Amino acid sequence: MYQFLFNLSGSEIIATIFTAAVILVFILLFVLFAVWFERKVSAHMQDRLGPMRVGWHGVLQTIADFVKMLQKEDIIATEADRKLYTIAPVLVFTGSFAAYAAIPFSSKLLGSEVEVGIFYLLAVSSFVVAGILMAGWSSNNKYSLLGAMRSAAQIVSYEIPTALVVLSIVMLTGTLSLEKISQLQTAYFWNWNIFGGPEFSLAKFLLIPFMFVGFLIIYISTLAEVNRTPFDIPEAESELVAGYFTEYCGMKWAMFMLSEYANMFAVSAIVTILFFGGYQSPFGYLGNSIGAEWLVPFEQAFWFIAKGIFFVFVQMWLRWTLPRLRVDQLMTVCWKYLIPYAFLNLIIVGFISLL
Amino acid sequence: MKQYLKNTWYGIWTVLIGMKITFKHLFTPAVTIQYPDVKVPLPERVRNRLYVNIDDCIGCDQCSRACPVNCIEIETVKSLPGENLGTTSNGKKKALWVTKFNIDIAKCCYCQLCVPPCPTECIYMTDVYEFSEFERDNLVYKFANLTEEEAVEKKSNYEKFQAEKEASRQVGAAASAKPETPVKTQQENKNE
Numbered sequence: 001m002y003q004f005l006f007n008l009s010g011s012e013i014i015a016t017i018f019t020a021a022v023i024l025v026f027i028l029l030f031v032l033f034a035v036w037f038e039r040k041v042s043a044h045m046q047d048r049l050g051p052m053r054v055g056w057h058g059v060l061q062t063i064a065d066f067v068k069m070l071q072k073e074d075i076i077a078t079e080a081d082r083k084l085y086t087i088a089p090v091l092v093f094t095g096s097f098a099a100y101a102a103i104p105f106s107s108k109l110l111g112s113e114v115e116v117g118i119f120y121l122l123a124v125s126s127f128v129v130a131g132i133l134m135a136g137w138s139s140n141n142k143y144s145l146l147g148a149m150r151s152a153a154q155i156v157s158y159e160i161p162t163a164l165v166v167l168s169i170v171m172l173t174g175t176l177s178l179e180k181i182s183q184l185q186t187a188y189f190w191n192w193n194i195f196g197g198p199e200f201s202l203a204k205f206l207l208i209p210f211m212f213v214g215f216l217i218i219y220i221s222t223l224a225e226v227n228r229t230p231f232d233i234p235e236a237e238s239e240l241v242a243g244y245f246t247e248y249c250g251m252k253w254a255m256f257m258l259s260e261y262a263n264m265f266a267v268s269a270i271v272t273i274l275f276f277g278g279y280q281s282p283f284g285y286l287g288n289s290i291g292a293e294w295l296v297p298f299e300q301a302f303w304f305i306a307k308g309i310f311f312v313f314v315q316m317w318l319r320w321t322l323p324r325l326r327v328d329q330l331m332t333v334c335w336k337y338l339i340p341y342a343f344l345n346l347i348i349v350g351f352i353s354l355l
Numbered sequence: 356m357k358q359y360l361k362n363t364w365y366g367i368w369t370v371l372i373g374m375k376i377t378f379k380h381l382f383t384p385a386v387t388i389q390y391p392d393v394k395v396p397l398p399e400r401v402r403n404r405l406y407v408n409i410d411d412c413i414g415c416d417q418c419s420r421a422c423p424v425n426c427i428e429i430e431t432v433k434s435l436p437g438e439n440l441g442t443t444s445n446g447k448k449k450a451l452w453v454t455k456f457n458i459d460i461a462k463c464c465y466c467q468l469c470v471p472p473c474p475t476e477c478i479y480m481t482d483v484y485e486f487s488e489f490e491r492d493n494l495v496y497k498f499a500n501l502t503e504e505e506a507v508e509k510k511s512n513y514e515k516f517q518a519e520k521e522a523s524r525q526v527g528a529a530a531s532a533k534p535e536t537p538v539k540t541q542q543e544n545k546n547e
Contacts (some may be wrong), residue, residue: 045377049387216367321373337363 004108012266017351022109023100031261035062038316045320072250077140080247084138089248089255092131096259098124099266104179106279106300117178118166121270122159128263129155132234133245135256139247147243150327151234152225157334158231164342165218168349169274172197172207182278189282194275199325201355210349215275217342219311222267224334228315230322233330268311274306279304402465404483405458407498411443411477414451418469418478422543426462427469429456432509435516443475453499454506460486461494 005015036051043050051058074083101124102117113115115121129152136148138316147266161293172193173181185192194211225241233241245256272278279300286299325333388395397403414431431451434440440449469478488494502508 011440042383044381047380047383047386049385049389052389102486317377318370319372322370333366337366341363 020101023105024097025256026105027097027100027265030265031258032062032066034261034312035065035257037313038319041313041316042320045317047241066254067255069250074250074252077247079140081138081140084134085247086252088131088138089245089252089259091127091130091134093255093259093262094133095124096262096266098127100262102178102197103266103269104182104273104279105304107179107183108297108300110179111177113179115341116176118170118176118270118274119179121178121266122163122166125263125266126155126159128259131287134245135248139244139310141247143240143242144246146242147234147236147240147246151244154227154231154330155225157331158221158338161217161221161253161334161338161342162225164339164346165214165221166274168210168342168346169187169193171350172353178273178278182273182280185277186280187284189277190295192275192277192280194281199353202285203352206352206355207349210263210352211275213341213345214349215271217338217345218274219314221272221334221338222270223315223318224330226263226267226315228260228264229319231330232319232324233327236324238324248315264312264315265308268308269304271311272307282313357382389432397484401482402467404460404462404481404486405469405496406479406481406483407456407458408477408479409453409456409498409500411445411475412453412456412457412498413443413447413449413475414453415474417472421468423466423468424462424464426459426464428441428455428457428459429453432506432513443477445475447475452501452506452509454501454509456497456498458498459495461491469475 003015006012007019009015031276040050040057051061054060054064055289076082099121101112102110102114102120132155133148136146136151138142139145169181170176173184174182175181181193184198186198189195191198193210196207196211227234233239237246240246245253248256276297279301281303285296288296371536414429416429418433419425419427419429430453432454434450434452440452442448465480467480470476470480486494
């Protein structure tokens with residue numbers, strides 16, 4: 001897409017802006033959908049109906065809420081640090097938006113073909129911590145600060161199991177580029193990394209259980225990284241009002257929500273790319289079989305978004321199933337369980353891939 | 356070590372059990388009732404807003420006296436001899452003009468004590484329970500079907516009649532035919 005726009009306009013700036021705009025529009029649409037979807041999923045899991053009155057089954061509810069939010073007064077507490085307070089939500093959203101730059105939506109729609117894509121993703125997603133800490137500190141509110149501190153502790157610790165699992169995939173595929181990892185898992189679903197990768201050999205079958213463990217670990221730890229239940233202690237409603245964004249209102253608050261939902265998809269996208277074939281279709285492409293080559297990238301985008309939304313759904317599903325962990329339990333899960341398992345998994349995957 | 360592995364296993368297994376339960380609930384029909392569109396059927400003898408079928412009211416004032424919070428206000432004017440006010444649906448002859456029948460539903464305590472005394476069963480509880488208003492005055496329901504002018508007229512007719520009666524009594528037995536005239540006009544008025 002970038003290359004196409006670059007050829008079309010001959011200007012890097014225009015190509016960059018347009019590519020970024022497409023992704024931004026996708027994020028906004030996704031958030032509109034996800035907020036509604038979350039409310040529906042939560043409602044139906046509790047035998048309720050959820051929003052029903054704005055549009056068909058309340059599909060336009062988020063838009064109505066957004067319009068309400070636009071009209072709100074922008075209140076900044078007098079004791080707050082005004083500059084940091086204003087920058088923080090922007091920074092948090094920048095962090096989650098920047099993560100999208102390296103995510104390949106299809107073989108044609110990829111923001112940037114960074115060779116160290118997964119490394120960049122891990123680095124940039126921890127950028128969010130800075131924003132969250134800033135928000136908590138500048139609010140000058142004990143609940144905000146507590147939430148921000150918890151969040152920082154949580155995100156930093158859960159990055160380790162994530163990184164270890166990512167490392168095992170990198171060892172297996174031999175590349176850091178998300179685009180290449182996706183391409184390797186092409187054709188059919190048994191070529192996905194969760195089923196041991198594309199090479200048909202003994203190693204493939206030996207890898208399946210360890211890949212599955214790896215998937216569980218990265219799924220749990222990324223869930224914790226986006227601060228969602230059962231790992232939502234930074235914004236624990238029943239303990240900390242709303243955590244680090246207690247003092248925020250109106251559009252600034254909306255920015256935090258926007259980045260939370262954008263992060264949910266980004267994290268699901270990472271899981272999809274690493275283990276579930278990225279944008280690859282599980283059963284081959286319709287475009288190839290009917291001879292319409294141009295259809296393939298769209299199909300790929302469809303599969304990618306479908307997989308991403310499925311994992312977002314699982315996140316919501318977990319949210320409405322499990323209660324919140326205590327702070328010490330949270331750390332126990334990470335340091336005593338996830339990290340040893342991830343480490344062991346890394347070593348075993350390393351040995352198997354040597355076979 | 357054994358305990359550690361057991362913990363891990365229980366951690367994963369119990370989460371899966373929980374997910375199974377929530378997934379089942381995803382497809383159980385919701386218990387929500389879409390209130391303004393769908394309403395829960397009310398019990399048969401539910402007590403809600405009062406209603407007065409004024410055509411059947413004979414103005415006996417019994418409901419008003421039964422009311423513990425005095426929310427029913429009734430004013431009546433006696434009809435003149437020969438005036439036909441019609442009968443109620445259970446055959447009672449009406450003898451009073453009901454010039455005012457106000458129920459202040461804001462005061463009402465929904466005790467239903469006004470209902471049993473009514474001889475013609477014209478006051479009763481309905482199943483209407485949504486009648487909130489922005490102005491409290493709108494909660495005073497006026498059931499009398501006479502307009503204000505009519506009520507004034509009835510009142511003055513009656514007073515005239517009384518006065519004439521007094522006068523005729525003072526004049527003597529000779530004036531016994533006199534009250535006929537106002538009655539006739541009264542009937543004409545009613546026919547209009």
